[in-house]
Amino acid sequence: QQEKLEDLPGVGPATADKLMENEFDSLEAIAVSSPSELSAKVDIGEKTAINIIDAARKEADIGGFETGNKLLEKRAxxxxxxxxxxxxxxxxxxxxxxxxxxxxxxxxxxxxxxxxxxxxxxxxxxxxxxxxxxxxxxxxxxxxxxxxxxxxxxxxxxxxxxxxxxxxxxxxxxxxxxxxxxxxxxxxxxxxxxxxxxxxxxxxxxxxxxxxxxxxxxxxxxxxxxxxxxxxxxxxxxxxxxxxxxxxxxxxxxxxxxxxxxxxxxxxxxxxxxxxxxxxxxxxxxxxxxxxxxxxxxxxxxxxxxxxxxxxxxxxx
Ligand code: ADP
The missing domain is CATH 3.40.50.300 (P-loop containing nucleotide triphosphate hydrolases)
Known part of the structure; x- marks a missing residue:
């Protein structure tokens, strides 16, 4: 998990540690967080937070458009x-x-x-x-x-x-x-x-x-x-x-x-x-x-x- 987090833009080992400590320990958890929450808890700028969340969303494949069939699958x-x-x-x-x-x-x-x-x-x-x-x-x-x-x-x-x-x-x-x-x-x-x-x-x-x-x-x-x-x-x-x-x-x-x-x-x-x-x-x-x-x-x-x-x-x- 730690390695995955370090792949995110602007995330080095120290930030990755802080993310882990604050329960942002998966791409999914980061993807559904808000920039203000992330920046306050992990002590990073809001702009960095936005970039991190964007990247996590892409990686985790959530937060964007989904086809009806994909939603149906989730609803299953x-x-x-x-x-x-x-x-x-x-x-x-x-x-x-x-x-x-x-x-x-x-x-x-x-x-x-x-x-x-x-x-x-x-x-x-x-x-x-x-x-x-x-x-x-x-x-x-x-x-x-x-x-x-x-x-x-x-x-x-x-x-x-x-x-x-x-x-x-x-x-x-x-x-x-x-x-x-x-x-x-x-x-x-x-x-x-x-x-x-x-x-x-x-x-x-x-x-x-x-x-x-x-x-x-x-x-x-x-x-x-x-x-x-x-x-x-x-x-x-x-x-x-x-x-x-x-x-x-x-x-x-x-x-x-x-x-x-x-x-x-x-x-x-x-x-x-x-x-x-x-x-x-x-x-x-x-x-x-x-x-x-x-x-x-x-x-x-x-x-x-x-x-x-x-x-x-x-x-x-
Ligand atoms: P609300 O949360 O909407 O204010 P409650 O869920 O507390 O209401 O409902 C209270 C009602 O539940 C009581 O008026 C009583 O009729 C019923 N009730 C609570 N405990 C029991 C019990 N042990 N046996 C039977 N009925 C009960």
């Missing part, structure tokens, strides 16, 4: 993770997809965190049972991750509870900057786990937006908030691309009673998130333990709804 590697509810899976075309961000938004108690827990368990199942035989990373911003709940769900699937917990890597994010840092650390962790012969196929961020919403209040800070969220999401996309992993992020709905205009059930984050989350699910409560998931703006699935239940065993039809 897409994996799906079951929600454990058949009808919900049908709505999604088989489960949540790798190489994709799935966004779930809905009001408090609509089931976002429960689904996140369920998928962290389901991803561990073998392929024939709807999983990807892999581990999960869980970034928790509201202290809502509950190992006890994971155990319950594992038990109902007759899985070893401790083993299941061992395969979920949880980090608590204390503020938006910390959250952004953790999404970068997730990449390092996934790489390490890969080297150990295991896989991470699911990155959960619950909630994606709560810190951003709390910290950037008022009209004046809206642009900055969107910019930060945008950067954060790019990091998430990078993760899904590098590891052929699924990302599942949750989002609250705006509940601003002062807003007479506009839809009160709009997700926080507005357009930026809309353009990056390939699958958007709007969740709402129904009678008792029933919930309704609505698929909105999917690139290749028809809009539609599905009813599921939340029970002790987890998410089911």
């Amino acid at each position: 590697n897409i994996g799906k993770i079951t929600t454990m509810a058949d009808d919900f899976d049908r709505l999604l075309g088989g489960g949540i997809e790798t190489q994709t961000i799935t966004e779930m938004y809905g009001e408090y108690g609509s089931g976002k965190t429960q689904i996140a827990h369920q998928l962290a368990v389901a991803v561990q199942l073998p392929k024939e049972k709807g999983g990807l035989n892999s581990n999960a990373i869980y970034i928790d911003t509201e202290n809502s991750f509950r190992p006890e709940r994971i155990k319950q769900m594992a038990r109902s699937l007759e899985l070893d509870e401790d083993e299941v917990l061992d395969k979920i890597y949880v980090a608590r994010a204390y503020n938006s900057n910390h959250q952004m840092l953790l999404s970068e650390k997730a990449r390092e962790l996934a790489k390490k786990i890969k080297e150990e012969g295991e896989k991470i196929k699911l990155l959960i961020i619950d909630s994606l937006t709560s810190h951003f919403r709390a910290e950037y209040v008022g009209r004046g800070s809206l642009a900055e908030r969107q910019q930060k969220l945008n950067k954060h999401l790019h990091e998430v996309i990078k993760f899904t691309d590098l590891f052929n992993a699924a990302a599942l992020v949750t989002n609250q709905v705006q509940s601003n009673p002062d807003a007479f205009f506009g839809d009160p059930t709009r997700p926080v984050g507005g357009n930026i998130l809309g353009h990056m989350a390939t699958y958007r699910l709007y969740l709402r409560k129904s009678k008792g333990d029933k919930r309704i998931a609505r698929l909105v703006d999917s690139p290749c699935m028809p809009e539609g709804e599905s009813v599921f239940t939340i029970g002790e065993e987890g998410i089911r039809d």
Whole structure:
């Protein structure tokens, strides 16, 4: 790898070392980085960074145009993770997809965190049972991750509870900057786990937006908030691309009673998130333990709804 890096323009042994230290240890990792990020971390000029990234893109054969067939080939590697509810899976075309961000938004108690827990368990199942035989990373911003709940769900699937917990890597994010840092650390962790012969196929961020919403209040800070969220999401996309992993992020709905205009059930984050989350699910409560998931703006699935239940065993039809 080191030698490959030294073939890049303007990269000598010292810069190659710095690249390696900063997780830019493959042409792919460099190819999907941004010039400002690369120049800051590796301590090189932005112009040099641009040249390095360009060359890495050519070498790694990514970042340019691809034919439809090539894309189809890449999409053939897409994996799906079951929600454990058949009808919900049908709505999604088989489960949540790798190489994709799935966004779930809905009001408090609509089931976002429960689904996140369920998928962290389901991803561990073998392929024939709807999983990807892999581990999960869980970034928790509201202290809502509950190992006890994971155990319950594992038990109902007759899985070893401790083993299941061992395969979920949880980090608590204390503020938006910390959250952004953790999404970068997730990449390092996934790489390490890969080297150990295991896989991470699911990155959960619950909630994606709560810190951003709390910290950037008022009209004046809206642009900055969107910019930060945008950067954060790019990091998430990078993760899904590098590891052929699924990302599942949750989002609250705006509940601003002062807003007479506009839809009160709009997700926080507005357009930026809309353009990056390939699958958007709007969740709402129904009678008792029933919930309704609505698929909105999917690139290749028809809009539609599905009813599921939340029970002790987890998410089911
Ligand atoms: P959100 O993340 O959208 O705010 P949650 O995913 O936390 O909502 O959903 C909370 C709901 O999940 C609770 O109102 C309850 O109905 C259900 N729930 C949570 N834990 C259990 C459990 N152990 N057994 C059955 N239902 C549960």
